[in-house]
Amino acid sequence: MKGRVRRTTARVRRTGRVRRAALPYLLLLPALLLELLIHLVPMAMGIAMSFRQLTQFFIRDWSRAPWTGFDNYELAVDINKPVGEALLGSFFTTCLFTLLSVGLCWFLGTAAAVFMQETFRGRGVLRALFLIPYALPGYAAVITWAFMFQRDNGLVNHVLHDQLGIGGAEHTFWLLGDNSFWALLTVSVWKGWPFAFLIVMAALQNIPKDLYEAAALDGAGIWQQIRRITLPSVGAVNQVLILVLFLWTFNDFTTPFVMFGKSAPPAADLISIHIYQSSFVTWNFGTGSAMSVLLLLFLLVVTAGYLIFTTRGRRKADG
Amino acid sequence: MADQGRRRGASGARTKSPLDPPASFKAVRAVFLVLLAAFVLLPVYVMVTSSLKPLKDVAGQFHWIPSGLTVRPYIDIWHTIPLAKYFMNSLIVAGAATACSVVIAVFAAYAVSRYRFRGKRLFTVTVLSTQMFPGILFLLPLFLIFVNIGNSTGIALYGSRGGLILTYLTFSLPFSIWMLIGYFDSVPRDLDEAATVDGCGPLGALFRVVIPAAVPGIVAVTVYAFMTAWGEVLFASVMTNDETRTLAIGLQGYSTQNDVYWNQIMAASLVVSVPVVAGFLLLQRYLVAGLTAGAVK
Numbered sequence: 001m002k003g004r005v006r007r008t009t010a011r012v013r014r015t016g017r018v019r020r021a022a023l024p025y026l027l028l029l030p031a032l033l034l035e036l037l038i039h040l041v042p043m044a045m046g047i048a049m050s051f052r053q054l055t056q057f058f059i060r061d062w063s064r065a066p067w068t069g070f071d072n073y074e075l076a077v078d079i080n081k082p083v084g085e086a087l088l089g090s091f092f093t094t095c096l097f098t099l100l101s102v103g104l105c106w107f108l109g110t111a112a113a114v115f116m117q118e119t120f121r122g123r124g125v126l127r128a129l130f131l132i133p134y135a136l137p138g139y140a141a142v143i144t145w146a147f148m149f150q151r152d153n154g155l156v157n158h159v160l161h162d163q164l165g166i167g168g169a170e171h172t173f174w175l176l177g178d179n180s181f182w183a184l185l186t187v188s189v190w191k192g193w194p195f196a197f198l199i200v201m202a203a204l205q206n207i208p209k210d211l212y213e214a215a216a217l218d219g220a221g222i223w224q225q226i227r228r229i230t231l232p233s234v235g236a237v238n239q240v241l242i243l244v245l246f247l248w249t250f251n252d253f254t255t256p257f258v259m260f261g262k263s264a265p266p267a268a269d270l271i272s273i274h275i276y277q278s279s280f281v282t283w284n285f286g287t288g289s290a291m292s293v294l295l296l297l298f299l300l301v302v303t304a305g306y307l308i309f310t311t312r313g314r315r316k317a318d319g
Numbered sequence: 320m321a322d323q324g325r326r327r328g329a330s331g332a333r334t335k336s337p338l339d340p341p342a343s344f345k346a347v348r349a350v351f352l353v354l355l356a357a358f359v360l361l362p363v364y365v366m367v368t369s370s371l372k373p374l375k376d377v378a379g380q381f382h383w384i385p386s387g388l389t390v391r392p393y394i395d396i397w398h399t400i401p402l403a404k405y406f407m408n409s410l411i412v413a414g415a416a417t418a419c420s421v422v423i424a425v426f427a428a429y430a431v432s433r434y435r436f437r438g439k440r441l442f443t444v445t446v447l448s449t450q451m452f453p454g455i456l457f458l459l460p461l462f463l464i465f466v467n468i469g470n471s472t473g474i475a476l477y478g479s480r481g482g483l484i485l486t487y488l489t490f491s492l493p494f495s496i497w498m499l500i501g502y503f504d505s506v507p508r509d510l511d512e513a514a515t516v517d518g519c520g521p522l523g524a525l526f527r528v529v530i531p532a533a534v535p536g537i538v539a540v541t542v543y544a545f546m547t548a549w550g551e552v553l554f555a556s557v558m559t560n561d562e563t564r565t566l567a568i569g570l571q572g573y574s575t576q577n578d579v580y581w582n583q584i585m586a587a588s589l590v591v592s593v594p595v596v597a598g599f600l601l602l603q604r605y606l607v608a609g610l611t612a613g614a615v616k
Contacts, residue, residue: 023521024434028442031427031496038489039449042460049460060470062463112355115348118340128600129356132363135599137550139567140588144362147369147581155365158381190358198607222344251453254552272553275455280557285459292456299451 050289065286072290083278087291089266090274097181097270098249101188105245106238108189109196114230117204134194142258145187149174149259175260180268187255192248196241203237204230239310243303250299271295370586377581392586396573399583404562405569406591412480412565413548416487420495421541428499429525433511443500450493454553457489462557478560486554491544498543502536503529539605546595566591 025032049062050072058065078084112130116123133141148155157171174183207229215225253272256264263277264270275295279288340348369377371388396402430436431443465477476482510532511524519527530537555565570587573580599606 021436024430024436024439027426027430027434030423031492032442034423034488034492035445035449038457038461038485038492039445042457042464042489043452045460045464046456049463054463059463059466062467108355111351115352126352126356128603129359131600131603132596133359135546135596136592137546137567137595139550139552139570140366140592141362143570143584143588144366147585148362148365153377153379153381153581155361155381162380190362202607222340247451251455253454254550257552257556272453272455276458276553279455279459285463289459292453292459296452296456299453303451 046289046292049285050293052286054284054286054289056283059283059285062285068286072286073294075287076290076294083287086266086269087274090269090271093181093267093269094250094271097185097188097268098246100185101192101249102242102245104185104189105192105196105249106242108193109198110200110231110234112193112197113200113204114226116201117230130194130197132194133191134198138191138254139258141191142187142255145183145190146175146259149183151175176265178267180260180265184256184259184268184270187259188249188252191255192245196245199237199241200234203234207233243306246306247299247303366585366589369582370589372582374578374580374582377585378578392580392582393590395580396583396587396590399580400569400572402566402569402587402590405564405566408480408559408563408569409549409565409567409591412483412487412563413545413551415480415484416491416548417541417544419484420488420491420544421499421537424492424495424499424540425525425530425537427496428503429529431496431500432503433508433521433529446493446496450490450497454490457486458554458557461486461489465558477558478563480563483554483558483563483565486558487548487551489554490551491548494547495540495544498540499533499536502533502540505536506532535605539602542598542602543606546599549591549595 049065051067051069052058052062052065053068053071054062054065075081075083076087079088116127147153151157151171151173154174156174160166161169161171172179174180211229212225215229220228251272252270253276256268256270256273257276260268260273262273262281264273275288275291278291279285368383368385370392371390372385373387373389373391376382376386431439462477465482469475469477476485506529511519511528514524514528515521550567551565552567555567559565559568566587570584570591573584573587
């Protein structure tokens with residue numbers, strides 16, 4: 001009788017422990033299933049698709065598309081053929097675009113955050129104003145900019161040509177040709193800088209006031225304080241901020257798509273719209289998938305390299 | 320130390336504190352901030368004024384001051400295209416994607432925040448890294464999966480709202496999980512441990528202690544997820560048809576072969592923006608705290 005009781009309590013205890021060990025997995029189960037469904041399976045399929053000649057004839061049953069090995073990859077990286085040449089061009093455009101956009105977003109965001117570190121009249125209103133580009137739905141903002149960049153009825157040409165007289169009487173095309181790069185960059189910076197502003201502002205709040213007071217008493221001017229105290233203390237935050245800005249800008253689809261439609265002019269042909277066009281306009285999913293895989297590899301290498309580089313640098317700085 | 324205290328006391332007595340910036344700094348600050356504010360507000364000004372102009376005004380040369388004001392565009396936007404239908408579609412898709420991702424993320428984030436288990440690191444790293452991948456990477460395969468499922472089973476995922484909701488989870492689920500882990504970590508562990516001692520099960524502790532304590536965070540994640548889904552363009556451009564089109568794609572309907580109704584486009588843009596911008600500005604305190612907590616970590 002006693003033995004049985006002991007055995008049951010042991011069993012109860014054991015099942016209790018098992019149940020407790022399984023609990024995190026049960027809580028995770030829906031998320032795990034969905035992750036599998038929306039991320040892992042599509043990613044595996046994307047890789048499988050990149051080895052096939054997947055044209056519009058096989059969309060209804062992609063498994064029947066002929067296996068072609070690395071042909072899609074060869075096509076994508078062969079810079080002597082139009083497909084590879086265009087992809088390389090788009091890649092360089094995206095790199096330059098990202099570099100400029102991230103740099104400007106970071107600069108504007110940091111400058112605004114530094115200038116607004118102290119309270120002054122109208123600071124709260126200004127802060128709310130600065131968040132508008134971040135809060136507006138991307139497409140609504142980009143449509144408005146596209147309107148402003150219209151050749152004949154846009155604000156930009158009206159101000160430049162009619163009011164300031166820059167560039168003569170002939171209106172400039174902003175959404176066609178080489179100028180489209182600058183139009184796209186303007187919109188990207190307009191949309192992106194408030195994020196930098198938010199993050200840097202949060203980081204600045206953690207700087208103790210004493211530091212500034214001590215520096216001021218030691219005779220450091222305001223610019224010196226900014227250079228010696230403010231900027232160094234946002235270093236660690238910048239590491240994440242710049243990475244996030246880089247990934248967003250590099251992968252941005254909304255801005256070029258809403259400004260130019262399904263095919264952007266070569267000067268503004270960012271990589272995401274280029275892959276989209278290669279896949280959904282020319283209906284060659286195999287090549288599109290190969291390009292996506294190459295893009296993913298590039299992002300992984302850059303991100304890993306960046307993280308290793310910055311953490312090592314930071315560890316050295318910490319001593 | 321005592322010396323410093325005395326000096327600080329002395330400086331406090333002066334009318335001008337040493338922390339008060341000099342006039343040159345204030346001038347640079349004023350110029351910079353005014354220019355930046357002008358840059359930010361320019362499109363807002365264009366959006367608002369152009370939405371009140373008659374068509375012949377927006378079709379011709381741009382003018383800063385409208386020649387005449389009319390609310391006509393705000394009436395016409397509902398007839399030129401089925402805007403109400405697109406509005407409904409956006410509301411359903413963004414709402415459902417948000418609800419699904421937040422509910423599922425609450426459980427997942429609770430598990431990650433409160434338990435040690437095998438594979439935890441793998442899970443968090445996977446979730447974090449999917450956020451960096453471009454949407455196009457998932458769009459191509461998901462499109463083909465949907466078409467193939469439709470062909471073999473007759474379930475129409477491609478072009479349906481359900482299919483679109485599923486694709487929206489590719490971006491809203493990872494960041495919901497990620498942000499909620501941060502919020503749950505900030506709820507003191509003692510609270511739910513005390514609840515467990517008082518006889519609550521782990522789920523009881525989640526629902527009675529952790530969730531109530533993290534309400535601001537959950538609200539922030541919800542608003543943020545909704546905003547992102549509301550502005551989504553890539554998946555909507557491929558995965559919708561005439562019936563399920565969302566606002567992001569539907570607004571293109573104001574450009575016809577003959578005319579581009581810029582005044583109506585601006586009016587419609589304003590109408591679809593006001594709810595999310597208002598929501599964002601109202602809740603910005605929570606949103607910003609959550610966003611930056613994640614980034615600063």
